[in-house]
Amino acid sequence: MNNLFIYIELQDNGRVAEVSLELLSKGRSLADELDCQLEAVAIGTRLDGVAAQVMPYGVDVLHLFDDERLYPYTTIPHAAILTKLFEEEKPQIALLGATAIGRELGPRVSATLHGGLTADCTALSIGDYTDEQTGRHYENILLQTLPSFGGNVVATIVNPEHRPQMATVREGVMRKELRDTNYQGKIIRHDTKNYVTDTDFVIKIIERHIEHAKHNLKGASIVVAGGYGIGSRENFNLLFDLAKELHGEVGASRAAVDAGFVDHDRMIGQTGLTVRPKLYIACGISGQIQHTIGMQDSATIISINTDPNAPINAIADYVIIGRVEEVIPKMIKGYKSLGK
Amino acid sequence: MSLNIIVLAKQVPDTRCVSQGAMNADGTINRAALPVIVNPDDMKALEQALRLKEQYPGTTIQVLTMGPARAAEVVREGLFRGADGGYLLSDCAFAGADTLATSYALATAIGKMGRHDIVLCGRQAIDGETAQVGPQVAERLGIPQISYAEEILGVSDGHITAKRRIDNGIEIVEAPLPVVITVDGAAAPCRPRHAKLLMSHKQTQITTWNTADIGADPAQCGLAGSPTRIKSVECIVPCTKESRVIDCNDEDIANLMKELGA
Known part of the structure; x- marks a missing residue:
């Protein structure tokens, strides 16, 4: 009872999603701090391979709900299972990936349980809170931190009165960390019939196309990223040229994506990808917190910007003041001259 | 076949033009200091509704919004494009709502608006x-949802089919009516205002409902009904590194590439 729960997201090949493993890692350390157990919930079909994938992260209890109809995911059956399980188990904290699934499943569960839910957290920790209006003091609750409103501030949100305290987190924000390769938690195979009814399966999936990622931005050791300052889709080709030369990948800020310069799946930042490459070349990116939070852990950062006062320059190791159209060809030329 | 459609739309500060004074000292947004627009994704939802209205004669569209008095403009923007009516939820008791309390107010108002298919x-x-x-509105209404829809493909026999975006792919799904559909940013942009409708609705009064009008429990509205609290808000002090400024000339950039390559 009152443990920390992680919703395990499954992919078509039966693999557990990276974000779920990252959340298990974070969940394990939070559970240690709270002196409670870490529990995981996997809902789908043919779940035999799940335990071996999640146990090394320190899962104390794995709940399995196996039914052919539960994969591919549809909202209502998964929400019904989580809701009933949470009513029975009364978790103090429940975390989901901020994925297409987590971002619609979390709200449905929270609406029924009347729990607070915070989207796209960038840090989670345990701490205390005093409600200034009621004077009540709460100990060991989940502090959910995220940049807020135009990136002007970082807000910390709490759910003092209601349980579970729920939050979603994007992939790549938390670090994956194995606990013990021999860790053996308990496995509970639930009878799905006690949790869902036939009428829950109202959404029919007629077609489903999964596209394989067109790039490996997450794993790239060099990222060339462009912002609104790039100016056009055509100008982004320069970034692709440089990335190709350096064997890197192209990323973008939210502003560049919104302007239509580059596809949404290349967005880096709070509501996009988090990357930690060896080299991050920020081209025409001003450096709003929502962007920098997704790249600030890069080993080396170069900023190319016409504005000497762009906020990104403050976190850059190298700052090149100039126009991207002029600088990038020089970089390509310089790199080629190294004969690599 | 005619449909009863409700479009939920929100007036939002235009976060693309954030200026000084945008934040209050207590960390809440100083909405008065910002220009406002109708939330872009909500306009795309309106466009999907207008297309259904063209396709299925007799269909009606009501716009529902929540906010201060000036948020009535959201309903009017709908009327200018072909919506049939709408309501503004406005009451001090709605203020400070997180998503859960917002969904309670909206779902309660939807209940009062009568039959809704979509x-x-x-x-x-x-x-x-x-x-x-x-x-959360879907859950409170106890009906299914199709999230991240890019396009509504059609309605027949009490079922709706839509194309939706998922991580790394798309799904075409069918759901029974009534249903909540959330429309993705990749959907078609909303049509411009219609000149005639603009003229005829410029002065149209928008009905405002308070908590009592919709029979809402004030304890579940606004800050009182919100499980989340803001613990703290901190201004960002970016960590700064000692950075080296490189001149934009061939030699210095070539040297930089050499240094990085080493």
């Missing part, structure tokens, strides 16, 4: 970006 809204608002209100 509730359309944007996937998320540009100010909060939580994408939670749509699913």
